[in-house]
Amino acid sequence: MKDSITIKHELPCFCVTKEPELVRTRTGKDICVTMGISTVPGPERCPVCGSPMHRHGKRSMRLHDIDLLGHLHIIIVAYDRYCCSCEGCNHTQMQEIAFKEPGHSITRRMGRRIRTRLNCGAGISETARSLSVHPSVIYEIDKANLKAMLDGVAPPVCKYIGIDEFKLHKGHRYATVVTDLATGRVLFLEAGKSKEQAYHFFEVVGDAWMRHVKAVSMDMNAQYDLAFRERWPGIRIIYDHFHLVKMYNDTVLTAIRRRKQQEMLESGDEKGYTLLKNSRYLLLSKMDTLRELDRQAHENNARLHEMYLDKGRPLPPGERIRSPYKERRLNDILAANEDLSVCYLLLEQFNLAYGVTSITELYKGMKSWMKLARQSAIPELLSFCGTIERHLMGIVYHAKFPISSGKVEGVNNLIKTIRRKAYGFRDTEYFLLKIKFASLRGPYRYKSHTFL
Numbered sequence: 001m002k003d004s005i006t007i008k009h010e011l012p013c014f015c016v017t018k019e020p021e022l023v024r025t026r027t028g029k030d031i032c033v034t035m036g037i038s039t040v041p042g043p044e045r046c047p048v049c050g051s052p053m054h055r056h057g058k059r060s061m062r063l064h065d066i067d068l069l070g071h072l073h074i075i076i077v078a079y080d081r082y083c084c085s086c087e088g089c090n091h092t093q094m095q096e097i098a099f100k101e102p103g104h105s106i107t108r109r110m111g112r113r114i115r116t117r118l119n120c121g122a123g124i125s126e127t128a129r130s131l132s133v134h135p136s137v138i139y140e141i142d143k144a145n146l147k148a149m150l151d152g153v154a155p156p157v158c159k160y161i162g163i164d165e166f167k168l169h170k171g172h173r174y175a176t177v178v179t180d181l182a183t184g185r186v187l188f189l190e191a192g193k194s195k196e197q198a199y200h201f202f203e204v205v206g207d208a209w210m211r212h213v214k215a216v217s218m219d220m221n222a223q224y225d226l227a228f229r230e231r232w233p234g235i236r237i238i239y240d241h242f243h244l245v246k247m248y249n250d251t252v253l254t255a256i257r258r259r260k261q262q263e264m265l266e267s268g269d270e271k272g273y274t275l276l277k278n279s280r281y282l283l284l285s286k287m288d289t290l291r292e293l294d295r296q297a298h299e300n301n302a303r304l305h306e307m308y309l310d311k312g313r314p315l316p317p318g319e320r321i322r323s324p325y326k327e328r329r330l331n332d333i334l335a336a337n338e339d340l341s342v343c344y345l346l347l348e349q350f351n352l353a354y355g356v357t358s359i360t361e362l363y364k365g366m367k368s369w370m371k372l373a374r375q376s377a378i379p380e381l382l383s384f385c386g387t388i389e390r391h392l393m394g395i396v397y398h399a400k401f402p403i404s405s406g407k408v409e410g411v412n413n414l415i416k417t418i419r420r421k422a423y424g425f426r427d428t429e430y431f432l433l434k435i436k437f438a439s440l441r442g443p444y445r446y447k448s449h450t451f452l
């Protein structure tokens with residue numbers, strides 16, 4: 001009875017000298033070890049001086065190959081060292097190993113397998129564990145792979161772009177992201193959030209590309225507008241709705257709520273203070289949303305009462321009685337705080353004024369809104385009006401270019417997910433490559449295998 005089979009190794013320029021055999025490692029794991037020699041012809045002439053080269057000693061190295069019959073496969077390959085015959089040159093060269101992945105102690109087919117897993121969305125540690133390769137090798141291969149894939153790809157022509165900043169790491173380091181607003185594709189990423197980054201973006205994409213851009217959407221307190229005004233005055237800067245509402249929420253509603261709370265605390269108004277406590281979400285929600293939430297809460301509570309509480313059974317894990325009085329609570333807060341009530345209503349007015357599709361009407365709407373807001377004489381509202389006044393043209397032109405920053409927000413969420421998945425990247429360049437790759441949708445993402 002024969003208890004062995006011979007398998008074709010399919011490695012180029014490799015001659016097996018010892019068939020695979022199972023070896024038990026110190027950790028008690030069985031691995032397959034194959035020995036052989038590289039048969040790539042050695043160099044005949046010295047590349048430096050042209051003299052003949054001769055063989056001078058032997059070396060061997062271990063290469064990590066893909067699994068063989070379910071075991072980790074190590075190939076020990078012997079190769080020659082060549083030396084120049086010319087005196088004084090001393091040039092040495094190693095015999096090539098045709099199936100070795102450049103720069104790593106793994107075979108090329110192992111490199112291909114690693115890239116395939118990574119392109120399917122596997123993380124570094126999962127890939128490392130499943131293939132028994134050190135994570136640092138996977139990381140280097142992934143980085144080189146992403147670079148090769150993304151560097152050569154020219155961004156498609158876009159009409160509308162968005163430029164925004166995002167937090168790079170915990171702390172105060174920021175990066176700039178430029179997004180194609182039609183597809184959500186990340187066009188440019190760089191650490192830093194000053195106008196320099198906008199200039200670098202212009203350099204990277206080139207003048208011909210920039211001529212197609214009609215409008216750019218950005219945040220009012222960012223510094224990118226200077227760069228755009230200086231270099232591309234023809235491109236309209238648009239301050240879009242998302243950023244405006246966010247700014248209103250932060251600098252008006254939240255600021256007033258904090259001021260009120262502080263005042264109540266100092267004057268000993270405990271009742272008013274408790275009412276305002278944990279009200280951030282309520283104040284930043286629309287009345288309709290709260291009404292819908294209340295309806296859902298009622299439904300949920302009625303169901304739980306019917307199924308469990310009325311029968312004296314405990315609630316199952318994950319189920320709870322929800323408060324159905326969100327709308328009422330918001331009304332109470334607004335009734336007790338005049339400033340908040342005014343600002344809450346003015347936000348609704350602002351949204352209405354912003355929704356029009358003609359430039360003149362939007363201009364008129366904004367002007368009359370500001371008049372209304374200034375009459376209130378609330379300090380937070382006055383400073384918001386000042387900001388609006390300074391950026392009025394960018395706001396008004398939204399009527400002509402109704403850009404939505406939904407895609408920018410999508411990219412921001414993507415960034416958060418990637419950062420969480422990687423537990424914080426220490427290598428910024430790699431982090432940025434990952435974001436860029438993840439933002440490619442559809443065929444681009446699947447094209448990756450053509451680079452293998």
Ligand SMILES: [Zn+2]
Nearest residue numbers: 046049084089
């Ligand atoms: Zn030489």
